[in-house]
Amino acid sequence: xxxxxxxxxxxxxxxxxxxxxxxxxxxxxxxxxxxxxxxxxxxxxxxxxxxxxxxxxxxxxxxxxxxxxxxxxxxxxxxxxxxxxxxxxxxxxxxxxxxxxxxxxxxxxxxxxxxxxxxxxxxxxxxxxxxxxxxxxxxxxxxxxxxxxxxxxxxxxxxxxxxxxxxxxxxxxxxxxxxxxxxxxxxxxxxxxxxxxxxxxxxxxxxxxxxxxxxxxxxxxxxxxxxxxxxxxxxxxxxxxxxxxxxxxxxxxxxxxxxxxxxxxxxxxxxxxxxxxxxxxxxxxxxxxxxxxxxxxxxxxxxxxxxxxxxxxxxxxxxxxxxxxxxxxxxxxxxxxxxxxx
Amino acid sequence: xxxxxxxxxxxxxxxxxxxxxxxxxxxxxxxxxxxxxxxxxxxxxxxxxxxxxxxxxxxxxxxxxxxxxxxxxxxxxxxxxxxxxxxxxxxxxxxxxxxxxxxxxxxxxxxxxxxxxxxxxxxxxxxxxxxxxxxxxxxxxxxxxxxxxxxxxxxxxxxxxxxxxxxxxxxxxxxxxxxxxxxxxxxxxxxxxxxxxxxxxxxxxxxxxxxxxxxxxxxxxxxxxxxxxxxxxxxxxxxxxxxxxxxxxxxxxxxxxxxxxxxxxxxxxxxxxxxxxxxxxxxxxxxxxxxxxxxxxxxxxxxxxxxxxxxxxxxxxxxxxxxxxxxxxxxxxxx
Numbered sequence: 001x002x003x004x005x006x007x008x009x010x011x012x013x014x015x016x017x018x019x020x021x022x023x024x025x026x027x028x029x030x031x032x033x034x035x036x037x038x039x040x041x042x043x044x045x046x047x048x049x050x051x052x053x054x055x056x057x058x059x060x061x062x063x064x065x066x067x068x069x070x071x072x073x074x075x076x077x078x079x080x081x082x083x084x085x086x087x088x089x090x091x092x093x094x095x096x097x098x099x100x101x102x103x104x105x106x107x108x109x110x111x112x113x114x115x116x117x118x119x120x121x122x123x124x125x126x127x128x129x130x131x132x133x134x135x136x137x138x139x140x141x142x143x144x145x146x147x148x149x150x151x152x153x154x155x156x157x158x159x160x161x162x163x164x165x166x167x168x169x170x171x172x173x174x175x176x177x178x179x180x181x182x183x184x185x186x187x188x189x190x191x192x193x194x195x196x197x198x199x200x201x202x203x204x205x206x207x208x209x210x211x212x213x214x215x216x217x218x219x220x221x222x223x224x225x226x227x228x229x230x231x232x233x234x235x236x237x238x239x240x241x242x243x244x245x246x247x248x249x250x251x252x253x254x255x256x257x258x259x260x261x262x263x264x265x266x267x268x269x270x271x272x273x274x275x276x277x278x279x280x281x282x283x284x285x286x287x288x289x290x291x292x293x294x295x296x297x298x299x300x301x302x303x304x305x306x307x308x309x310x311x312x313x314x315x316x317x318x319x320x321x322x323x324x325x326x327x328x329x330x331x332x333x334x335x336x337x338x339x340x341x342x
Numbered sequence: 343x344x345x346x347x348x349x350x351x352x353x354x355x356x357x358x359x360x361x362x363x364x365x366x367x368x369x370x371x372x373x374x375x376x377x378x379x380x381x382x383x384x385x386x387x388x389x390x391x392x393x394x395x396x397x398x399x400x401x402x403x404x405x406x407x408x409x410x411x412x413x414x415x416x417x418x419x420x421x422x423x424x425x426x427x428x429x430x431x432x433x434x435x436x437x438x439x440x441x442x443x444x445x446x447x448x449x450x451x452x453x454x455x456x457x458x459x460x461x462x463x464x465x466x467x468x469x470x471x472x473x474x475x476x477x478x479x480x481x482x483x484x485x486x487x488x489x490x491x492x493x494x495x496x497x498x499x500x501x502x503x504x505x506x507x508x509x510x511x512x513x514x515x516x517x518x519x520x521x522x523x524x525x526x527x528x529x530x531x532x533x534x535x536x537x538x539x540x541x542x543x544x545x546x547x548x549x550x551x552x553x554x555x556x557x558x559x560x561x562x563x564x565x566x567x568x569x570x571x572x573x574x575x576x577x578x579x580x581x582x583x584x585x586x587x588x589x590x591x592x593x594x595x596x597x598x599x600x601x602x603x604x605x606x607x608x609x610x611x612x613x614x615x616x617x618x619x620x621x622x623x624x625x626x627x628x629x630x631x632x633x634x635x636x637x638x639x640x641x642x643x644x645x646x647x648x649x650x651x652x653x654x655x656x657x658x659x660x661x662x663x664x665x666x667x668x669x670x671x672x673x674x675x676x677x
Contacts, residue, residue, distance in 0.1 A: 062529035062530075062531055062532065063499065063500060063501075063529055064499060202385040202386055202556060203556060203558070203597060203600045203601050203614075204385055204596075204597070204600055204613060204614035205613070206600070206602075207600045207602075207611040207612065207613040208613040210602070210608060210611070211608060211611075211613075214608055229529060229530060230602070231530065232559075232601075232602040232603055232604065233602050235602075235604070236602055236606075236607070236608050236611075237608070259604075269531060270530060270531060273530045273531045273533070273534035274530050275530070275533070275534075275557060275559035275560040275562075275563050276558075276559030276562070276601075276604065283534065285534065285535065285538065286531050286535070289485050
């Protein structure tokens with residue numbers, strides 16, 4: 001087996017919530033010896049997965065489930081509380097975010113941000129935007145070389161050279177999306193993190209951008225981590241899908257297995273809620289609020305309370321991720337039981 | 343048939359800007375009946391939101407209606423004095439805006455904000471406003487409404503904020519609800535819950551709703567009827583099921599073809615060539631002309647056929663009819 005491009009093990013991000021003001025804390029320390037419990041928010045909690053070279057992994061889940069926190073850790077914009085991130089076999093999780101900017105790996109992991117309209121600097125032309133990572137990360141100084149690389153990236157994404165001198169406000173939504181993608185692929189990344197790349201685009205443009213992304217992956221042999229709400233889009237572009245719920249992996253497996261035979265009740269609810277889906281057993285409506293990510297009870301399933309099938313065991317023991325099919329795993333007691341019975 | 347709740351009749355609208363006159367809407371007609379949900383779909387820039395803003399009488403000062411009329415329950419909204427229209431807003435018709443976080447005031451609690459609406463339009467007093475705000479929050483199924491009423495918008499999730507906006511819009515029991523992309527940026531599970539709530543309220547209270555969206559799946563699922571807009575024209579209208587099963591305007595067909603769906607591969611998705619035309623320039627009678635694969639000679643010269651009732655289409659050469667001779671096509675479309 002080839003070594004994975006990215007290997008994430010037991011990754012956690014826990015935020016300490018500051019609840020007491022400084023004077024209160026000071027007085028407390030002065031007058032009492034009681035342990036001071038500070039609530040902790042478990043944004044990402046023990047997540048493990050890997051991405052093979054050239055593979056495309058979809059990451060879905062509702063807002064607040066830790067998708068973005070996970071992404072900011074992977075691209076080293078935020079620190080890691082626990083766990084390791086290995087990129088091409090090298091441990092990059094321990095490098096502080098401020099130093100990672102100077103790491104040679106920084107150019108190999110690039111991000112395409114959500115909103116093409118807002119993620120471009122309005123005062124930079126398309127050329128400046130695409131040239132920025134070449135200057136900063138690859139430390140290119142030769143103007144001719146930079147121009148050649150920018151031209152090459154623009155050509156790959158189908159951006160006419162005549163548009164390179166334009167400012168963002170002079171470009172259409174689809175063209176801005178292309179500039180964003182060109183900026184990300186210019187330094188020759190191995191891993192492209194795509195954070196909802198098409199959610200701000202019209203359907204008429206979305207199809208073109210999706211096809212472009214699919215072609216680029218094959219041409220350049222990049223791996224994708226594709227973060228999206230739109231399950232129909234994930235299905236088109238991804239080899240495997242990872243579903244997150246409240247900081248934990250609920251289910252991970254090959255795209256077809258996830259869509260055809262979802263094992264986790266949350267995945268089933270998610271699939272049935274997608275507009276256009278016609279679920280066989282009717283739409284699963286999730287009632288109730290998600291559990292709080294602040295100091296979660298380690299012995300209760302994160303989905304308990306909203307889960308239509310939750311029962312006694314789910315409240316006593318949190319389910320671990322376990323295999324339910326070929327390279328398909330789900331964190332649910334019921335999924336495992338179904339497997340054993342079959 | 344009873345008079346429609348909202349009747350937009352041949353509306354043309356322009357924005358006078360420094361860079362020229364933008365002909366944002368031209369001869370736009372659609373109706374919303376009581377208890378009915380009408381979907382307005384189309385690309386951004388096709389005039390969906392402008393139509394809604396015109397109906398609410400909250401157009402930008404640069405906008406000016408050049409022809410046609412908007413009637414709410416028989417009363418003309420266009421040309422009516424601002425005082426009269428202001429009376430309708432909130433009480434008779436209410437609007438849910440696209441981004442809930444920017445629609446709410448960040449420095450006041452959501453309960454206070456709903457209370458304001460109730461005191462202004464719903465006849466609540468300072469004493470009763472609080473309790474009625476909590477009631478309004480409970481109605482949109484916000485758990486623990488009494489506590490949430492004291493929360494500031496930043497303390498709530500996006501889905502919660504949108505529910506607060508819906509609660510605010512519904513607080514005075516309007517007869518018409520205009521939703522401008524109510525679920526963009528929300529999770530699919532939250533989206534399903536919010537759309538189910540809107541549909542339920544329409545059925546229960548006989549409220550009419552205008553749903554603006556660019557999500558065709560969502561429109562197909564929620565709406566009774568759909569109006570497809572392109573560059574300021576309504577190009578096709580019909581019952582949701584008919585329109586999606588048998589689109590007649592080439593633009594509708596390509597919109598449907600461009601939408602990713604279950605069982606559709608990447609190759610099967612077609613993009614729509616070209617962009618929306620510049621609405622400041624002189625335009626041909628059919629604004630889809632330059633992007634249309636089925637354009638005929640007649641498209642450049644003749645004005646568009648009228649929309650007609652039922653499953654109507656404004657096209658000289660619609661799909662599903664014989665694209666043979668031009669005369670035959672025109673006859674068919676006019677019939």
